Structures are given as C-alpha cells and as structure tokens.
Amino acid sequence: MRRPWSLAIRRPWNLAIVAALTLASHEALACSCVPPGDAATELKLSDAVFTGEVTALVIAPRWWRVAQIQPPSDLLTESDPRQAARVERVTIAVDQSWKGITREVVTVYTTFDCCMCGFGFQIGQQYLMYASWSKSHAAYFISACSRSKTADSAAAEISQLGQAKYDFQAGRTQIQIQQLFQKRKRD
Numbered sequence: 001m002r003r004p005w006s007l008a009i010r011r012p013w014n015l016a017i018v019a020a021l022t023l024a025s026h027e028a029l030a031c032s033c034v035p036p037g038d039a040a041t042e043l044k045l046s047d048a049v050f051t052g053e054v055t056a057l058v059i060a061p062r063w064w065r066v067a068q069i070q071p072p073s074d075l076l077t078e079s080d081p082r083q084a085a086r087v088e089r090v091t092i093a094v095d096q097s098w099k100g101i102t103r104e105v106v107t108v109y110t111t112f113d114c115c116m117c118g119f120g121f122q123i124g125q126q127y128l129m130y131a132s133w134s135k136s137h138a139a140y141f142i143s144a145c146s147r148s149k150t151a152d153s154a155a156a157e158i159s160q161l162g163q164a165k166y167d168f169q170a171g172r173t174q175i176q177i178q179q180l181f182q183k184r185k186r187d
Contacts, residue, residue: 048100
C-alpha cells in the first residue's frame with residue numbers, strides 16, 4: 001500500500017505544484033475583463049473616483065461554511081450561504097475625491113473568492129480607485145477590471161483627472177498646521 005506522502009517525496013515537483021496552488025492569491029486566478037477606457041472616460045462611467053490609503057481589511061474565513069458560522073452579511077455576495085462567495089470589506093482613508101466620495105473615511109468592497117475579479121488590496125498601500133455602486137450591498141465595489149491601481153503607478157493619470165472636488169489630504173495638513181501654530185502661540 002502506498003502512502004500519500006510517498007508520492008511527494010519521490011516526485012518533488014508534485015509537492016512544488018501543490019504548494020504553488022495552495023499559496024496562490026486570489027489576484028492570480030482567472031478573470032476576464034473588457035479593457036477599461038481612458039481616465040476621462042472612466043471618470044464619467046464610474047460612480048466614484050478617489051485616492052486613499054487602505055487602513056483595514058476584513059474577510060470571512062475560508063472555513064466559514066464548514067464551521068457552520070454565519071459571517072456578517074456584508075462579507076458575502078448572497079444572503080443564501082449555499083450560493084454565497086466571500087467579499088472583502090476595505091476601509092480607506094480618502095486623500096482626494098473627484099466623484100462620489102464626500103467623506104474622509106469610506107468603506108468599499110471587492111469580491112474575494114475565485115474567478116470573481118476582486119481587486120487585491122494591501123493595508124498601508126495607497127490607491128487610485130474607480131468604484132461602482134452596488135444597489136444590493138448599498139455600497140461601492142471595486143473590481144480588478146476597473147482602472148484602479150496603486151497611487152505610485154497612477155501619478156500621470158491622477159494629473160489627467162484634474163482638480164479634485166474634495167481634497168481631504170490638504171484639509172488634514174491645514175488642520176495640522178493650524179494646531180502647530182496654536183501650540184506655539186500658547187508656548
């Protein structure tokens with residue numbers, strides 16, 4: 001009788017393939033997208049366009065079905081758990097907004113499970129985001145199929161968007177400067 005682990009020892013490439021598949025992130029999975037338009041076109045078509053830094057990510061654990069626990073409803077695509085896929089809740093400190101976002105902190109969502117075109121966010125990273133409003137979730141969703149990208153790789157695109165309607169980063173900076181002057185006056 002063969003032991004399952006003996007195949008991995010005799011054929012090390014089996015172990016490498018299993019490890020690669022296990023470690024693959026949701027970003028690497030297949031997703032078909034229509035290429036997005038240019039920045040001006042996507043500004044018109046998107047419900048929200050803004051820059052900001054990811055401050056928190058929340059997702060239902062992979063094993064939630066097996067454990068028979070019900071994660072918060074906003075972390076699933078459907079109310080019926082048998083048909084639901086996981087959704088990632090992303091909290092963002094908004095720097096600038098060209099459309100749709102009028103608050104300094106916003107929560108957006110992206111699909112997380114296989115082949116659903118979720119966007120791969122990382123905490124502490126800054127992004128230029130093009131979001132669509134989901135009526136069923138009553139929230140903004142960001143897809144890998146949108147023009148969303150890291151802010152570092154979007155410098156030229158950000159300048160193409162022109163003046164932001166809301167510049168929270170400048171507001172925060174101005175408040176910090178005012179606080180500094182007030183402190184110096186007191187000292």
